[in-house]
Amino acid sequence: xxxxxxxxxxxxxxxxxxxxxxxxxxxxxxxxxxxxxxxxxxxxxxxxxxxxxxxxxxxxxxxxxxxxxxxxxxxxxxxxxxxxxxxxxxxxxxxxxxxxxxxxxxxxxxxxxxxxxxxxxxxxxxxxxxxxxxxxxxxxxxxxxxxxxxxxxxxxxxxxxxxxxxxxxxxxxxxxxxxxxxxxxxxxxxxxxxxxxxxxxxxxxxxxxxxxxxxxxxxxxxxxxxxxxxxxxxxxxxxxxxxxxxxxxxxxxxxxxxxxxxxxxxxxxxxxxxx
Amino acid sequence: xxxxxxxxxxxxxxxxxxxxxxxxxxxxxxxxxxxxxxxxxxxxxxxxxxxxxxxxxxxxxxxxxxxxxxxxxxxxxxxxxxxxxxxxxxxxxxxxxxxxxxxxxxxxxxxxxxxxxxxxxxxxxxxxxxxxxxxxxxxxxxxxxxxxxxxxxxxxxxxxxxxxxxxxxxxxxxxxxxxxxxxxxxxxxxxxxxxxxxxxxxxxxxxxxxxxxxxxxxxxxxxxxxxxxxxxxxxxxxxxxxxxxxxxxxxxxxxxxxxxxxxxxxxxxxxxxxxxxxxxxxxxxxxxxxxxxxxxxx
Numbered sequence: 096x097x098x099x100x101x102x103x104x105x106x107x108x109x110x111x112x113x114x115x116x117x118x119x120x121x122x123x124x125x126x127x128x129x130x131x132x133x134x135x136x137x138x139x140x141x142x143x144x145x146x147x148x149x150x151x152x153x154x155x156x157x158x159x160x161x162x163x164x165x166x167x168x169x170x171x172x173x174x175x176x177x178x179x180x181x182x183x184x185x186x187x188x189x190x191x192x193x194x195x196x197x198x199x200x201x202x203x204x205x206x207x208x209x210x211x212x213x214x215x216x217x218x219x220x221x222x223x224x225x226x227x228x229x230x231x232x233x234x235x236x237x238x239x240x241x242x243x244x245x246x247x248x249x250x251x252x253x254x255x256x257x258x259x260x261x262x263x264x265x266x267x268x269x270x271x272x273x274x275x276x277x278x279x280x281x282x283x284x285x286x287x288x289x290x291x292x293x294x295x296x297x298x299x300x301x302x303x304x305x306x307x308x309x310x311x312x313x314x315x316x317x318x319x320x321x322x323x324x325x326x327x328x329x330x331x332x333x334x335x336x337x338x339x340x341x342x343x344x345x346x347x348x349x350x351x352x353x354x355x356x357x358x359x360x361x362x363x364x365x366x367x368x369x370x
Numbered sequence: 371x372x373x374x375x376x377x378x379x380x381x382x383x384x385x386x387x388x389x390x391x392x393x394x395x396x397x398x399x400x401x402x403x404x405x406x407x408x409x410x411x412x413x414x415x416x417x418x419x420x421x422x423x424x425x426x427x428x429x430x431x432x433x434x435x436x437x438x439x440x441x442x443x444x445x446x447x448x449x450x451x452x453x454x455x456x457x458x459x460x461x462x463x464x465x466x467x468x469x470x471x472x473x474x475x476x477x478x479x480x481x482x483x484x485x486x487x488x489x490x491x492x493x494x495x496x497x498x499x500x501x502x503x504x505x506x507x508x509x510x511x512x513x514x515x516x517x518x519x520x521x522x523x524x525x526x527x528x529x530x531x532x533x534x535x536x537x538x539x540x541x542x543x544x545x546x547x548x549x550x551x552x553x554x555x556x557x558x559x560x561x562x563x564x565x566x567x568x569x570x571x572x573x574x575x576x577x578x579x580x581x582x583x584x585x586x587x588x589x590x591x592x593x594x595x596x597x598x599x600x601x602x603x604x605x606x607x608x609x610x611x612x613x614x615x616x617x618x619x620x621x622x623x624x625x626x627x628x629x630x631x632x633x634x635x636x637x638x639x640x641x642x643x644x645x646x647x648x649x650x651x652x653x654x655x656x657x658x659x660x661x662x663x664x665x666x667x668x
Contacts (some may be wrong), residue, residue: 160411164411167404167408170404172404172408173405174405178411178412180651180652180655182411183655184416184648184651185415188644189600189601189602189643189644189647190601190619191601192622195622195623195640196418196422196637196640199421199422199425200438202434204433205433205434205436207421207437207438210436210437214436215437242414242418246415250662250663254659255663305604310626328604331516337519337520341516341517344513344514344516345513
C-alpha cells in the first residue's frame with residue numbers, strides 16, 4: 096500500500112510544484128504550470144508521436160505473429176515444448192541485454208542487419224545508418240519490441256486456444272467451413288477475451304517503452320527518437336526537474352488509465368473471473 | 371499471413387475421415403510445412419543470442435565481422451576472464467544474486483500472508499484494499515518513479531542493495547498476492563473446517579494446510595520475483611550511484627557507455643547474466659506459464 100498508493104498521491108502533489116531536490120531550498124507551488132508547459136513543449140509532443148509510431152509498428156505485428164505461431168504450435172508437432180521455450184527466451188531476458196544486443200545487430204558498419212540487407216539479400220548497396228536517423232531508429236526499436244514480446248503473446252494465446260471447444264470446429268467442418276472461416280468464426284470469437292487482454296497490455300506496454308530507447312538511441316539524434324518516458328526521465332533525473340517530470344508522467348498515467356478503463360468495460364463479465 | 375497458417379490445418383482435418391484408407395502423405399507434408407515455419411520463427415528468436423555468445427567467445431576487434439558469426443571462428447575465454455576479474459562482474463553478479471534471492475524470499479513470505487488474509491478473513495475495507503492492490507498491478511512502475519525516488523530518499527534507501535530489495539519486493543507483492551489469493555481460495559473449506567474441529571489455530575492451518583497445498587503457486591511467485599529482480603534496470607539506475615553496488619544490468623549498461631566498441635566484453639557479461647535466467651526459466655517453465663495465463667485466460 097505504502098509503495099503504490101502513497102507515491103501516486105505524492106506524484107500528483109509534486110507535479111504542482113517547482114520541486115526542489117535540495118532539502119535546504121523550499122519548493123514553490125506553481126499550480127498547473129508544469130502541465131501547461133508539457134502540453135506546449137514540442138519535444139514532449141515529438142516523444143508522444145514516437146510512442147504512437149512505436150505502438151502502431153510493434154503492437155499489431157506482435158499480436159498477429161504471436162497468434163500465428165500459437166495456432167501453428169497448438170496441434171501436436173515434434174519438439175513443441177522446445178519451440179515454446181525458445182520463443183519465450185527473449186521475454187525473460189533483461190531489457191538491457193536485448194537492447195545492447197539489438198544495438199549491436201543494427202550497427203551501421205558491418206552490423207548483422209546491414210549485412211543481411213546489403214550482402215545477403217542485395218536490396219541496397221550501401222549500409223543503412225539505422226540508429227542515426229529518426230524513422231529507421233524507431234523501426235529498429237520496434238523490431239526489438241516485436242521480437243521480445245512475441246513469446247509472451249504466443250504463450251497466452253496457446254493457453255487460450257486450448258479452451259476453444261473441439262466440437263465447435265467439428266460442427267463448423269460439417270457445415271463445410273474452410274480453414275479461414277473456422278479461424279474467423281470459431282477461433283477468434285472463442286479467444287475474444289484473451290485477444291483484448293493481450294492487446295490492451297501490449298498497448299500499455301508500448302507507451303512504457305523505455306530501456307530499449309535509452310540504450311539503443313538514447314533518444315537521439317537531437318531528441319528525434321525520444322519517447323515520453325525517456326524524456327520524462329531525463330527531465331527528472333538529469334535536469335532534476337522533478338515537478339515537470341511528474342506532470343508528464345501523470346499525463347501518461349491518465350492515458351493509461353483510460354486504456355485500462357476501456358479494458359474493464361470490454362471485459363465486463365471477465366472481471367468476475369479475475370476474482 | 372494467418373490464412374496461410376491455417377491451410378495446413380484444413381487439409382489435415384479434411385483428411386481425417388478418410389485417413390485410414392488413404393496414405394498419410396498429405397498430412398505429413400502439411401506437418402512438415404508447419405514445422406518449417408515454426409523452425410524459421412525459432413531461428414529468428416535464437417539467432418541474436420547465437421551472435422551474442424559467438425562474439426563473446428572471440429577476440430575483441432575494432433571492426434565487426436562481415437558476415438556476422440553465428441559460431442565463433444577462434445575460441446577464447448579472454449572476454450570472460452577480463453569481465454569477471456578486471457571489470458568487477460563477479461561483484462555485480464554477487465550483488466544481483468543477493469538482491470534477487472532476498473527479494474524472492476521476502477515477496478513470497480509477505481504475499482503468502484497477505485494473500486491468506488484476503489482469501490480467508492473478513493476485515494473492514496477488504497474489497498477496497500484489494501482494488502488498490504489491483505490498481506498497483508495496472509499502474510506502470512515508471513509513472514511513480516519520481517515520488518518513489520523521493521520516498522526512497524526520505525527512507526535513506528538510496529544507494530543501498532537492501533533498498534533495492536525493499537522496492538523490488540513492494541513491486542512484486544501486488545502480483546504475487548493476486549496469484550496466491552486465487553490459489554488459497556481454491557483450498558476446500560471442508561479441510562479448513564476439519565482442522566478447526568481438531569483444534570488447530572490460524573497459524574497452524576496456514577503452515578500445515580495452506581502453504582504445502584500452495585507449493586506450485588509459491589513456486590510461480592518465486593520464479594516471477596527472481597526474474598523481476600534479476601532483470602530490473604530502471605530503478606537500479608535511478609537509485610544506485612556507488613559503482614561497487616551495481617547490479618548486473620547496471621554493470622553491463624554502464625560498461626557499454628564507457629567503451630562502446632568492446633562488444634566481446636559486453637556480451638561475455640550479458641551471457642553470464644542470461645545463464646541464470648534461462649536456468650530459472652527452464653526449471654520453472656510450467657509454473658511461469660501458469661502464472662502468465664492466470665487472469666489472461668479465465
